[in-house]
Amino acid sequence: MSDNQFEININPDWIKKYLSRIILIVVAIILIFSTIRTVGPEEEGVVIQLGEYNRTVMPGLNFIIPFAETMYKIPVQRQLKQEFGFRTSSAGTQSEYVKSGYGDESMMLTGDLNLTDVEWVVQYRIVDSYNYLFKVRNAEKTLNDMSEAAMRKIVGDRTVNEVLTVGRQEIATSVEVLLQELCDEYENGIRIDQVVLQDVNPPEPVKPSFNAVNEAQQERETLINQAEADYNRVIPRARGEAEETIQLAEAYALNRVNGARGEAERFNSVFAAYVMAPQVTKQRLYLETLEKVLPKIGNKIITDEQGSNVLPLLNLNKSSVNPAP
Structure with a gap:
């Protein structure tokens, strides 16, 4: 035998022994992976056994029968x-x-x-x-x-x-x-x-026309909203002013009516007194009228009926306290 050649002696029994172990390990791994199923936290596992529904399993590690059972994972907690x-x-x-x-x-x-x-x-x-x-x-x-x-x-x-x-x-x-x-x-x-x-x-061929219509509708809605805002601002104020004017008119009317009724009552009472004592009532009315008129006529000169003598009744050098307007 030359230097570049070598001979390997393999024992057939040794190959058979270790090959069978390797096969068993591979089969065991396949069985483990085909038996264990992991169901996620948002899922449910539906187990089908020989083509028929068997059970529903919850999230976590679950076991199925290899080659006889199949599991479908359904995302029941996910949108x-x-x-x-x-x-x-x-x-x-x-x-x-x-x-x-x-x-x-x-x-x-x-x-x-x-x-x-x-x-x-x-x-x-x-x-x-x-x-x-x-x-x-x-x-x-x-x-x-x-x-x-x-x-x-x-x-x-x-x-x-x-x-x-x-x-x-x-x-x-x-x-x-x-x-x-x-x-x-x-x-x-x-x-x-x-x-x-x-x-x-x-559709694309008519899209510009529809956009123009939409813009017009939006502008219309804007104008309507502005008009409603103006209406809500002006109308309540006008109504308030109208109500105020009405109340002032009603108060003025009530005041005039009550004043007129008071004057009528006073006139009736004076007339009743006049009927009972005409001369006294006439004298009293005359004096009351002078009391109201004299303070408004400025300087006053009082004479007798013929105008020959001036009565020393008033201070003629001073103006009245309440001069005539």
Whole structure:
């Protein structure tokens, strides 16, 4: 034998012995990995034994019978979603969306025979894993079809202006209610959390015209709001001023009426006194009138009836305390 050659003697019994051990170890590892299943904290494990439902297991480590049992993990504690008219290509602070290829989902006919492009999201949860797996075949695809049918039905009952402007929230709510009714009828184990209209646009050829209409409607709403604000500011103030004027007029009228009644009562009392004593009453009225008039006529000179003598009654060099106006 040359220097570059060597001979290895292998004992066949040794190979057979260690090979069988290796095979047993590999089989044991395969059995362990095929027996143990880990169910996440937001999941339930549904175990199928020989093609038939057997049990539902909770989160954690669970054991199944290899080759006889199969486990499906259902995310019952997680909110799921389906997108229509677009797909999210990358989620994050600035998510990116892909719209090409999904126009058949979003293009719909409204009740007034106009086309509109409706993009929406259905957020849902799986509340019954058994019904989700066994009551409906391919529950995800069925929910997708039901969502599209519900949206087309609701949009088909509205005008294009309602879909594009004021009716968006009402449409989303109606679709959510209808979709939940369908899920309950199908018993698919799904609860609808929310339906969100992501974007609603007219078809591209008429989009500029619809945008102009929307701007005009928004301007109209702005003007209406401004007019209502002016109305609420001016009208209450005018009503207050009118009420104040009315109250002042009523007070003036009441004062005049009461004054007139007082004067009438005084006149009646004077007339009654005059009837009983005419001369005395006449004298008293004369003196009272002089008492009111004399202070207003300025300087006074009193003479006798013939005007020949001046009576020394008043200080003629001083002006009256209350001169005549």
